[in-house]
Amino acid sequence: MAVPQLPLLWRSILVLYAALCTTSTAAAETSQTPLSQAGYKVGQTIPVSCLNRTTDTGEHITDASGELLYTPFPICNETGKPLELIFGVEKDINCTIDFVDDPFFHLLEFYVHNDAPLTCRIPTKPLPPSPSKEEFEKGTTDLTEGQGSLSDVYTPMVVALAGTLQLSHLHVSTSLNVLVHAAPKSVAPGTIAAATAYSISREPPTRIVIGDSLPLRFSVRWYPNTSLPSGWTGVGGHLTFSTLVYCLISAGASAAICLAYFRGVELPRRLKSHGKDRVGGIERGGGLGGYGISNGYYGPGKRD
Ligand SMILES: *[C@@H]1O[C@H](CO)[C@@H](O)[C@H](O)[C@H]1NC(C)=O
Ligand SMILES: *[C@@H]1O[C@H](CO)[C@@H](O)[C@H](O)[C@H]1NC(C)=O
Ligand SMILES: *[C@@H]1O[C@H](CO)[C@@H](O)[C@H](O)[C@H]1NC(C)=O
Ligand SMILES: *[C@@H]1O[C@H](CO)[C@@H](O)[C@H](O)[C@H]1NC(C)=O
Numbered sequence: 685m686a687v688p689q690l691p692l693l694w695r696s697i698l699v700l701y702a703a704l705c706t707t708s709t710a711a712a713e714t715s716q717t718p719l720s721q722a723g724y725k726v727g728q729t730i731p732v733s734c735l736n737r738t739t740d741t742g743e744h745i746t747d748a749s750g751e752l753l754y755t756p757f758p759i760c761n762e763t764g765k766p767l768e769l770i771f772g773v774e775k776d777i778n779c780t781i782d783f784v785d786d787p788f789f790h791l792l793e794f795y796v797h798n799d800a801p802l803t804c805r806i807p808t809k810p811l812p813p814s815p816s817k818e819e820f821e822k823g824t825t826d827l828t829e830g831q832g833s834l835s836d837v838y839t840p841m842v843v844a845l846a847g848t849l850q851l852s853h854l855h856v857s858t859s860l861n862v863l864v865h866a867a868p869k870s871v872a873p874g875t876i877a878a879a880t881a882y883s884i885s886r887e888p889p890t891r892i893v894i895g896d897s898l899p900l901r902f903s904v905r906w907y908p909n910t911s912l913p914s915g916w917t918g919v920g921g922h923l924t925f926s927t928l929v930y931c932l933i934s935a936g937a938s939a940a941i942c943l944a945y946f947r948g949v950e951l952p953r954r955l956k957s958h959g960k961d962r963v964g965g966i967e968r969g970g971g972l973g974g975y976g977i978s979n980g981y982y983g984p985g986k987r988d
Contacts, residue, residue: 723809723874726772730876732757732841733766734804739787742794744803754805758788761897769806769864771874774905781898789894792854796847805838806864808876839876846883854892857883862904869908877910 724730733754736745745753756766760779767779784792794800841864847856860881867875881902892898907913 721809723872724771724876725874728771728810728874730769730771730806731766732769732804732806734802734843737791737794737800739790742791742800744800757804760900767900767902769862769904772866772906777902777904779900779902781900784892784894784896784898786894789854789892792845792847792856792892792898793849795843795845796854796856797849802843802845804841804843804881806841806876806879808836808839809874811837839879841879841881844880844882846885847889852893855889856892856898857885857887858890858899859884859887859901860903862902863907864904865907865910867910 733756736753736755737743738745747753757779758781759766760777761782762778762780767777769777781788795802841862843860845856845860847854860883862881863879864876865878867873867877890899
């Protein structure tokens with residue numbers, strides 16, 4: 685009786701839950717409760733913005749109130765949008781900056797020559813939707829807190845762009861790794877804990893002059909907590925799960941071979957020496973190999 689009612693119960697719970705969800709999000713949108721408290725969902729996009737710098741000295745630019753000015757990452761030709769990371773999704777992102785203009789070329793010179801880093805940042809949690817931007821400008825939200833590099837609204841992501849400065853052009857290592865750590869789910873779900881990006885200098889650099897495109901290739905990896913996994917499994921590596929499994933399997937295999945030997949070779953031999961009247965099929969049991977083993981399988985049965 686109760687069994688057919690169960691799906692109905694579940695369905696009504698689901699409907700109730702869905703209704704609650706829609707009303708609460710609607711309420712959030714209208715009353716502007718701090719949505720920033722909610723974490724990222726897997727697959728949600730994360731905008732990258734970078735510190736604006738002057739092209740003559742590479743110094744950072746501040747606004748009237750002395751706050752560092754961040755601007756969206758340059759637009760990628762592939763997407764038509766500034767660079768975006770995707771929460772919890774490991775992928776290669778191509779971001780070709782279509783046209784390296786004169787100011788941007790000078791900035792690249794600063795980055796590559798280590799006069800100034802390409803300092804970017806990503807929101808630690810999703811930013812509130814645009815209506816609160818007015819509040820942000822009025823300075824009434826938390827967003828104005830923490831003006832240094834350690835605000836908890838944003839997580840810094842310094843892009844260590846490598847390259848060499850030539851007389852007329854630049855060599856830039858455009859293949860980059862991006863590592864992003866999320867805070868453990870049990871502590872703060874959907875929250876970014878740390879991020880970094882760096883050029884792979886081993887790969888052949890791209891030659892850049894003013895007017896070229898800059899083909900950036902980002903390889904993004906995500907970590908579910910703030911500790912880096914061990915990536916080196918050679919000498920000096922740690923005992924890994926696969927090593928453990930290998931040990932267990934080989935232990936099991938040796939035990940099986942011992943058992944087979946005992947049943948196929950040792951046991952028939954002992955039985956043979958015990959009584960000549962039970963010779964039956966045991967004569968064949970003397971052979972080694974698979975034949976002996978299959979014979980030995982029937983061996984113990986003869987004792988009954
Ligand atoms: C960076 O700041 C300069 C000077 O204030 C401004 O002209 C430029 O448009 C800014 N860059 C971006 C990408 O907004
Ligand atoms: C960027 O996109 C535009 C238009 O989609 C295209 O004309 C241009 O060749 C592209 N540039 C590169 C470097 O792919
Ligand atoms: C990115 O560009 C490289 C060539 O530079 C290409 O081989 C690769 O398939 C592209 N990856 C994606 C995800 O578009
Ligand atoms: C961090 O995550 C890894 C999985 O990538 C896990 O093996 C490790 O035990 C975690 N470390 C801590 C301290 O939770």
